[in-house]
Amino acid sequence: xGVNGTAAGLAAARLGAREAVTRGQxxxxxxxFAWPGMRYTDDPSDYAxxxxxxxxxxxxxxxxxxxxxxxxxxxxxxxxGQPVRELLRRxxxxxxxxxxxxxxxxxxxxxxxxxLVQVVSRxxxxxxxxxxxxxxxxxxxxxxxxxxSSWAALRLAAAEARRRGVTLExxxxxxxxxxxxxxxxxxxxxxxxxxxxxxxxxxxxxxxDPAPTLVRTSRRARMMILGPRGTGGGLLGAVAGExxxxxxxxxxxxxxxxxxxxxxxxxxxxxxxxS
Numbered sequence: 001x002g003v004n005g006t007a008a009g010l011a012a013a014r015l016g017a018r019e020a021v022t023r024g025q026x027x028x029x030x031x032x033f034a035w036p037g038m039r040y041t042d043d044p045s046d047y048a049x050x051x052x053x054x055x056x057x058x059x060x061x062x063x064x065x066x067x068x069x070x071x072x073x074x075x076x077x078x079x080x081g082q083p084v085r086e087l088l089r090r091x092x093x094x095x096x097x098x099x100x101x102x103x104x105x106x107x108x109x110x111x112x113x114x115x116l117v118q119v120v121s122r123x124x125x126x127x128x129x130x131x132x133x134x135x136x137x138x139x140x141x142x143x144x145x146x147x148x149s150s151w152a153a154l155r156l157a158a159a160e161a162r163r164r165g166v167t168l169e170x171x172x173x174x175x176x177x178x179x180x181x182x183x184x185x186x187x188x189x190x191x192x193x194x195x196x197x198x199x200x201x202x203x204x205x206x207x208x209d210p211a212p213t214l215v216r217t218s219r220r221a222r223m224m225i226l227g228p229r230g231t232g233g234g235l236l237g238a239v240a241g242e243x244x245x246x247x248x249x250x251x252x253x254x255x256x257x258x259x260x261x262x263x264x265x266x267x268x269x270x271x272x273x274x275s
Contacts, residue, residue: 008100012130013061015250016098017069019128022164025095027074029061032083054078084118091123091255099129101244120244120253121228121236126156128223128252129244138249139167139202141221143214143239144190149227151193153254157225158194160252167200171217173210180207211242219248228253 013029020027033054035047058076065074079086091097099116120127142157144150154170161168170190174183187203194201206213218224224247229237236244243251 006100008130009057009061010064010100012098012100013065014068015128015130017065017072017074018136019096019098020074021069021072023095025073027065027072029058029065029074029076030086030090031058031076031078032086033078033080034082035080051078083115087115087119088122088124091119091125091127094125097123097125097127099127101129101131116244117236117241120240123253123255126252126254128250129247130250131247136222136250138220138222139169140164140223140225141169141171141218141249142225143171143173144186145172145210145239146186147227147229149229149237149254153225153227153252154190154193156252156254158198160223160225161198162195165199166222167202168194168198169202169204169221170194171204171206171214173206173208173213175208175210177207180205211239214239214243215246215248218243218251221249223250223252225252225254228255 016027016029031054033051035050055076055078058078062074062076065072087097097119099119101113101116116129120129140157140161142150142154144154157168157170170187172183172187172190174180183205187205191201191203204217206217214224224243226240226243227237228240240253244253
């Protein structure tokens with residue numbers, strides 16, 4: 001997909017710069033250039049123009065990152081290839097991928113970008129999707145449903161809350177009133193699994209349709225953290241899909257261990273920015 005000069009891409013550049021500086025890691029801003037012809041010689045004048053535009057897009061994103069977060073160590077790259085394949089390949093060694101998504105405040109219901117869905121679903125490292133331009137505020141919000149994916153999200157969320165020194169809010173949505181007791185037990189287990197040195201751990205039990213309920217709750221969070229697949233499995237869970245489209249804050253989708261590190265140590269280097 002690559003940075004493309006849109007508002008979503010520039011929001012990802014700003015978010016990626018913040019994440020890189022807080023971790024003391026370099027930022028790499030990448031545009032994956034996919035030429036539609038069989039060979040670049042098919043139409044050399046159009047190819048040269050398009051390639052020049054790709055470079056300009058990356059330069060704009062690098063400048064935006066530098067303006068928003070002074071001191072960020074960033075570089076821009078234009079690489080040839082297919083966006084999904086290239087981003088997934090780089091996720092094997094990156095600590096964090098940062099992607100851009102359309103601002104949900106526009107109210108326009110667009111189809112989910114297939115590149116975004118594929119990378120969020122299949123990446124080998126955590127993927128954070130930028131939404132809008134709001135400054136970071138509020139707690140880190142992690143959604144748990146008892147699935148292995150949500151327990152992985154909880155582990156990383158606890159490490160992030162400890163590193164940032166902010167409140168961790170653990171949320172569970174019970175579909176019905178009858179499911180509330182089981183939901184309370186799940187939240188108790190989740191809170192007990194968090195390290196004791198966290199600033200504060202809150203438990204939030206909500207009742208309703210999980211996806212829209214979590215979307216509303218995200219309006220007061222600095223970041224939503226969850227697994228891309230819940231108890232239903234599939235390439236991208238239904239709740240994750242709705243949050244990918246409509247979440248009101250940056251959304252971190254958790255995949256395994258970042259860059260081969262143990263999430264429990266709180267280290268999550270920002271190795272690549274792609275939006």
